[in-house]
Amino acid sequence: MVTTLFCRRCAVWFADEILPDVFGSPTFNSINLFSLVRVGSRSDSAPCTSSAALQSNQTGGLCCWCETNVLLSGRTQIGEKSLFTKELENALEKNEVDLVVHSLKDLPTTLPSGFTIGAVLKRENPHDAVVLHPKHLGRTLETLPESSVIGTSSLRRAAQLKKRFPQLLFKDIRGNLNTRLKKLDEKDDYAAIVLAAAGLRRMGWDDRIGQILRPEDCMYAVGQGALAVEVRARDADILEMVSVLHDPETVLRCIAERAFLRRLEGGCSVPVAVHTEVKNSQLYLTGAVFSLDGSDSLKDTMQTSVAADDKRVQRVGVTASGVPGGAQDGAERLGEDLANLLLSKGAKEILTVARQLNDAR
Template sequence: MGLTIGEKSLFTKELETALEKNEVDLVVHSLKDLPTTLPPGFTIGAVLKRENPHDAVVLHPKNMGKSLDTLPDKSVIGTSSLRRAAQLKKRFPHLEFKDIRGNLNTRLKKLDEKDDFSAIILAAAGLRRMGWDSRVSQILGPEDCMYAVGQGALAIEVRARDEDILEMVSVLHDPNTVLRCIAERAFLRRLEGGCSVPVAVHTEVKDSQLYLTGAVYSLDGSDSLKETMQTSIVEEQVDERVQRVGVTANNMPGPAQDAAEKLGLDLANLLLSKGAKEILTVARQLNDAR
């Protein structure tokens, strides 16, 4: 039996308790909701083919046909994400950004039924899964807003000791998504980032190369560090039961996974050497004080 969740803070612990007590055998999460270090005894047994990982602009009905560029000065944009706000404040200085909370239904209702927001920013993948593609006015490319670690991918969490279940779900792994998300999660873990700090990524696999762009931002986006690195991901022998940043990808080449993890660490270390820790520490302190 599996369960699907949306709101991490409320349900993740509850679902892991059910997993621990053998009440369920697997739990389906949005990967971006899962910490880079899982509690002992759990692992991500499958990472499914990624949906569009980018963010989407959903406009108030009165603004149909516009984009973030063409919205009037001082238009208020709703987002609960520090990562989105930091990047978009820098990119669209004529706009204002305010917190909006709740699940997708709640946020869309707040947008449509009041005049508080000109638009809201949501993950394109979530809108697509709910069948609300028609509400997407604009997809934000990496030059406007890079996405969250793991965004757009679903993860199946299982008990690490359950070899049969691990074997069963391992066929669901999408190799490219696994490698991209291992690199992203390793990057975030090394930065000691989380939801409370603006960290963003962009990854792609092309011609046996894995490319990772990572960035950290101050809360207002004025201070940022961004770099890109790449690594070769060669198909070699199949791996067996090794966890990397919480992911166990059986039946996938070990060296390629190692290379992806090292890429994330190397990129994080590069940003740290340029002052990323200071930017993130200030962002975290300011956010905690809000």
């Protein structure tokens, strides 16, 4: 079999993480698969990096790559991350690739017609991490000097951390992971920056993590830490092939989170945060909305039983065979119910003001 992969680092990730599971599964033996499987992903993204180096023989065939080219403005725009997915979805629609790998937090909760999330892989640590300037190694956000400048590109992080650490200053920082780390290390503009722990770990930079933020300090973004495989909904063979990659617990947690965000009519960059966990067949979802400066917020927690049955439908853009349909229904209702609770307390007004203030910056 020849495997054509778009994005050089994605080739390594696909060979290491996907091929062994798919080709070694009982399901794969029954599939009459294409002679070419073409995978798309952002060329600078952590989803396509889980090995230190590319070796041409790892893919078992031809390996080529392409890049996405998306220009963003210097300020945070509500929903801007959907731009990262557009070019890849265009390639999927034109049949230039067979599947696309995303960070799930970059995917809108409503996908374009004809697309579905065919697999959600086991979640990495979803929490945020603090990376310190070399001169502050050993410190935490609690112990940094007063008025230290913390870099973050996220409205969600800034809103929560401003409330939790009022003695610190927060400033935008732009670029991919390499660029942000370079800005931190080579200049004295920032005492620390805050990034997703999962992205750092997938790039092999665990040693840069100085602190993992607890939920009481900073809850994470919807879908953070999870990788999603987007496919054409009509491609039954590809759907069946990638379905073996689903991690049931991650699927349920992310369905609840995405349903929560969708009901709030939020995007990837609104100040909305979540925390989920599964314990004793119960799915717990904590969700919150914030004003831009963190001074106004709403937060609550709900739970539901994750029951088992064999229904298979699409929920919040996710088609998850092998994950109990009743549990998926419960997860989706949980997210919607929690969002409705916060909306009844004034969440819409908080988010509306946040959008208006952000647009005016």
